[in-house]
Amino acid sequence: MTDLPLDIHPEVAAALKAGRAVVALESTIITHGMPHPQNVETARAVEAAIRAEGAVPATIALLKGRIKVGLSDADLDALVADPDCVKASGRDLAVAMVRGRSAGTTVSSTMLIAARAGIRVFATGGIGGVHRGAEDTFDISADLTELGMTEVAVVCAGVKSILDIPKTLEHLETMRVPVIVHGSDDFPAFFSRVSGEPATHRLDTAAEIAAAVATHLSLGTGTGLLIANPVPEPDAIPAAEIDGTIAEAVAEAAAQGIRGKEVTPFLLARINRLTEGRSLAANIALVLNNARLAAQVAGGLVK
DSSP states (O other): OOSSOEEEOHHHHHHHHHTOOEEEEOSHIIIIISOTTHHHHHHHHHHHHHHHTTOEEEEEEEETTEEEESOOHHHHHHHHHOTTOEEEOGGGHHHHHHTTOOEEEOHHHHHHHHHHHTOOEEEOSOBOOBBTTHHHHOOBOHHHHHHTTSOOEEEESBBOTTBOHHHHHHHHHHTTOOEEEESOSBOOBTTBSOOSOBOSEEEOSHHHHHHHHHHHHHHTOOOOEEEEOOOOGGGOOOHHHHHHHHHHHHHHHHHTTOOGGGHHHHHHHHHHHHTTTHHHHHHHHHHHHHHHHHHHHHHHHHO
8 A cells, every 4th residue: 555654453454455435533633632531532432423324434643653544442542641642744744753752643644644545535623724813924734735735535624713714715725625515605614614705616415525526536636625514503603602712712822922733722722611611512523523424425435
């Protein structure tokens, strides 16, 4: 499959060899995105949701310098228990591997590894993007760069609402990345079902999305696809409510001088406190929702 030093879980390797549906999962949600024990509970629930749809989950992480494609229960426990675990985007992988570190993989590094392993569908919560104030800070997530150069379909709940969504969508257009919204005419904003930005493309079924993914990959453009799946209605937080909370958290991050890869974990944790746990509940619900859709898309893709 690849000359990268990948430890592919036997279940994942057998599924890939047999041409079965496989869904990649990132691990920064586990290591940096959610508090304990919700992080471990969610990781296991997401894998179970993918299996329930007939696909095989492949959670990707770095464990003591080794790339893991698919985690055993022991691997997951070891990852969570490692006090020196870092957050690794694509730029950080080589150094973390050389130093024998454990790491949660971001969207960009998970996409890279999934593609090398032969996995074409990846489920996450929300992607990174252009940060608010990027015209001054130049803070733009490597997730967007990876989407522009790696042929993996990323199923998410849109762009994290802590970001500048209009600028992120403009950047994706420049990178030639198709943006497809599942069942809505409005691009979702992570905690909220609507962002006020119109959907570039709308498809209403997993089968249609799988056909679009297959067709796009056959064109050989070299880019990934973004599949935006709105958070379930009962778990959504209205945009008018969450926007004020996000603005408060962003101001606190700026006042404390928090920058770079530390911004997103800080903002998510602060927003969770300000919403008294509602944002964490929405986060868990949308990740599960994305995993189910990704499994259905992966199933359609292998057909």
